[in-house]
Amino acid sequence: MTASGDTAAGLLGESGPFAGLIEGFAPRAAQQAMAEAVEAAIEARGSLLVEAGTGVGKTYAYLVPALRSGRRVVISTGTRHLQDQLFLRDLPQVERGLGRRVHAALLKGRANYLCLHRLRNLFDAGFVRSPSLLGKLVRVDEWARHTETGDLAELAELPENDAVRPMITSTVENCLGSACPLFDNCFVLKARQRAQEADVVVVNHHLFVADLALKEEGFGEILPSADAFIVDEAHQLPDVAGLFLGETVSSRQLRDLARDVEQAHLLEAGDMPALRDGARALEAAVETLHGALEGLPRRESWPRAASREGVARALAGLGAVIEALAGDLETAAPRGKELQGVAQRAAGFGGRLAPFVEGREGFVTWYERLREGFRLSSTPLDISESFRRFVEAYPASWVFTSATLAVGDSFDYFRSRLGLAEDAPTLRLESPFDFAANALLFQPKNLPEPRHPEYTRLLMEAMVPVIEASGGRAFLLFTSYRALNDAAAWYRAQGIGFPLLVQGESGKRELLADFRAAGDAVLMGTQSFWEGVDVRGEALSLVMIDKLPFAAPNDPVLRARLEALEAAGANPFFDYQIPQAAILLKQGVGRLIRDPRDRGVLVVADPRLRTKGYGRTFRRSLPPMPETTDPEAVRRFFGDDQRDR
Numbered sequence: 253m254t255a256s257g258d259t260a261a262g263l264l265g266e267s268g269p270f271a272g273l274i275e276g277f278a279p280r281a282a283q284q285a286m287a288e289a290v291e292a293a294i295e296a297r298g299s300l301l302v303e304a305g306t307g308v309g310k311t312y313a314y315l316v317p318a319l320r321s322g323r324r325v326v327i328s329t330g331t332r333h334l335q336d337q338l339f340l341r342d343l344p345q346v347e348r349g350l351g352r353r354v355h356a357a358l359l360k361g362r363a364n365y366l367c368l369h370r371l372r373n374l375f376d377a378g379f380v381r382s383p384s385l386l387g388k389l390v391r392v393d394e395w396a397r398h399t400e401t402g403d404l405a406e407l408a409e410l411p412e413n414d415a416v417r418p419m420i421t422s423t424v425e426n427c428l429g430s431a432c433p434l435f436d437n438c439f440v441l442k443a444r445q446r447a448q449e450a451d452v453v454v455v456n457h458h459l460f461v462a463d464l465a466l467k468e469e470g471f472g473e474i475l476p477s478a479d480a481f482i483v484d485e486a487h488q489l490p491d492v493a494g495l496f497l498g499e500t501v502s503s504r505q506l507r508d509l510a511r512d513v514e515q516a517h518l519l520e521a522g523d524m525p526a527l528r529d530g531a532r533a534l535e536a537a538v539e540t541l542h543g544a545l546e547g548l549p550r551r552e553s554w555p556r557a558a559s560r561e562g563v564a565r566a567l568a569g570l571g572a573v574i575e576a577l578a579g580d581l582e583t584a585a586p587r588g589k590e591l592q593g594v595a596q597r598a599a600g601f602g603g604r605l606a607p608f609v610e611g612r613e614g615f616v617t618w619y620e621r622l623r624e625g626f627r628l629s630s631t632p633l634d635i636s637e638s639f640r641r642f643v644e645a646y647p648a649s650w651v652f653t654s655a656t657l658a659v660g661d662s663f664d665y666f667r668s669r670l671g672l673a674e675d676a677p678t679l680r681l682e683s684p685f686d687f688a689a690n691a692l693l694f695q696p697k698n699l700p701e702p703r704h705p706e707y708t709r710l711l712m713e714a715m716v717p718v719i720e721a722s723g724g725r726a727f728l729l730f731t732s733y734r735a736l737n738d739a740a741a742w743y744r745a746q747g748i749g750f751p752l753l754v755q756g757e758s759g760k761r762e763l764l765a766d767f768r769a770a771g772d773a774v775l776m777g778t779q780s781f782w783e784g785v786d787v788r789g790e791a792l793s794l795v796m797i798d799k800l801p802f803a804a805p806n807d808p809v810l811r812a813r814l815e816a817l818e819a820a821g822a823n824p825f826f827d828y829q830i831p832q833a834a835i836l837l838k839q840g841v842g843r844l845i846r847d848p849r850d851r852g853v854l855v856v857a858d859p860r861l862r863t864k865g866y867g868r869t870f871r872r873s874l875p876p877m878p879e880t881t882d883p884e885a886v887r888r889f890f891g892d893d894q895r896d897r
Contacts, residue, residue: 260316260320261284264279264313266279268349269350274349280307280308282681282683286308287314290482293480294480294651295321297649299676300676301652301677301678302679302680303657303658303678303681304655305684306845307683307845308681324452325453326455326481327453327454327481328482329455329456329457330784331456334784338484339356354451355449359453359474361459361462363417363421365422367420368396369428370422371389375393377519385415385416388414388416401442403439418504418508427593428589431589447474448473457488457493460483461492480651482653485654486652486653486657487839489670494631494632495631498629500604501608502627503625506538509597510531512593513528513531514527514528515590516588516594527577531577533576534573541567541570542625544565550621553618554618554628557619575602577598615630616633617631618631618808631809636669638671639670640671643672652672657835660873665832686848688876688877690845690850691852691854692885692889693856694718694883695855695859695879696711696881697881702858708735712743717886718855721886721889722794722853722886723890724774726792726795726796727777727785727795727796728796729778730776733756735799740754751772752774753766753770754777755776763777783842787846788850789847789850793852793890794852795852795853797841797854799857799858814828835873837856841856851889
């Protein structure tokens with residue numbers, strides 16, 4: 253492909269500025285082709301779907317045309333981690349390469365920013381008495397005095413799941429808005445103002461689709477002025493959009509409400525003990541429903557759970573307590589802004605519980621039991637029409653990209669889930685990495701089908717010589733926690749000599765750091781290790797996937813969607829389950845080769861890849877590489893690897 257230096261593709265060529273700026277930079281025809289297509293889409297205000305395999309360099313392929321276009325661009329990433337990486341590392345690097353600065357802003361949902369008012373209330377009300385919790389709040393208070401952004405990502409000692417976070421951040425429901433006494437110092441407001449003034453705004457999918465569901469996050473006013481939307485890790489978008497188009501009532505939300513009611517009582521209505529009693533009654537009702545769900549499946553449709561008398565009675569009791577508390581708060585609300593806020597929240601929960609009592613057409617209601625609580629969700633069966641209207645409401649350029657959008661050569665599955673136009677241009681770019689020379693696909697012989705009760709044990713026995721040949725350096729990825737735990741127990745019982753790291757026994761970041769440091773470890777994980785994990789070099793040379801990753805058939809949302817597809821005359825297995833599993837398989841496979849110098853063995857253990865007709869669909873979705881069922885071939889492969897070092 254030829255490209256002049258005054259195009260995005262040319263700038264990424266061998267004579268472009270990035271060749272001298274980035275160590276090890278090598279021009280890639282696929283990256284230049286993507287940059288050319290993105291540039292054309294932005295110029296024409298058109299749409300584009302791009303699958304860019306591992307190593308294409310898709311981030312630069314869309315950042316270069318986006319930044320040089322001079323247009324207002326919104327870029328959405330799959331996670332907050334990727335959002336930070338894009339804003340703090342990739343975007344400044346592209347600015348240097350282009351020799352121009354752009355006015356860029358990072359915008360996250362309000363749960364990522366410190367709420368100064370809520371932090372102050374915790375101290376003023378004397379509500380927190382735990383020494384460890386008080387110690388954290390003091391450290392937050394010290395940080396708050398010098399932070400410019402209020403972004404809690406700056407506080408490394410306060411992880412995302414820390415219990416203190418919901419106490420010091422706001423939600424749409426509990427934010428006082430312009431009535432807040434610290435409104436002028438609000439970090440959320442300042443972040444929004446920076447985004448409104450910026451030419452490039454970097455967000456994440458959760459914030460991006462919040463406006464789709466009319467759940468105001470302060471981002472909606474930015475959307476109409478954008479000339480282009482670039483959605484990275486776009487394969488995640490349908491599931492994220494489904495969450496925001498539904499409703500969720502969780503034990504955590506209700507406990508937070510109870511805590512905030514008690515705090516508002518102390519601050520503004522100390523002579524109304526009914527508020528304190530109502531808050532405590534709410535906590536008790538939450539515990540009653542939590543207890544009623546004990547013994548049920550971890551995830552199940554709500555109607556099935558509600559058929560148990562104790563569950564239905566517990567939900568009715570929760571609804572009655574919320575109704576009574578909302579009445580008391582309505583009476584108290586004129587006394588202060590805090591009481592007004594919790595009164596509105598309590599009133600809102602009545603409506604959010606309604607689908608679980610009355611049902612809701614076009615939605616599936618289900619529950620999930622958590623370690624210390626529960627989550628009730630109402631999820632739409634189909635978001636395609638809603639998302640299509642969302643896209644049509646903003647006549648800008650729309651670019652959707654990911655390493656995994658297509659099934660084989662077809663984008664139909666992704667396109668149908670989001671209701672995208674059938675004539676939207678598509679581009680599928682294979683990874684530039686030489687899988688044929690640097691990778692080997694191994695399938696163990698004589699394994700039974702995955703439903704066999706001894707499948708995991710037999711698989712692990714077959715993996716021992718492969719792990720020994722690779723010298724550890726392995727990710728073993730499982731489709732269920734049960735298989736993960738069974739495999740870990742078996743591995744430890746055998747006394748295999750390579751260090752074992754198991755998801756759940758430490759945080760993800762710590763596990764990856766330990767894996768890299770060990771150099772010969774075996775890491776076992778489930779879906780959170782299938783994507784967004786980048787281990788380059790010799791530390792990772794073997795990736796095993798235990799089964800074709802079909803979603804659990806007892807998942808209530810999946811079951812309802814499959815029934816709806818069947819009722820509409822579709823084939824749920826071929827039209828939904830296989831494409832969904834093929835995309836997830838590609839994500840897992842993508843962990844193996846992350847650099848042109850990487851070499852490794854991929855194990856897709858599931859015999860259905862060979863024995864079932866639909867196995868060909870999965871195989872066509874994998875990079876081209878030689879295949880073997882002979883462990884000796886794996887030993888020879890790693891023997892060559894040793895000689896190459």
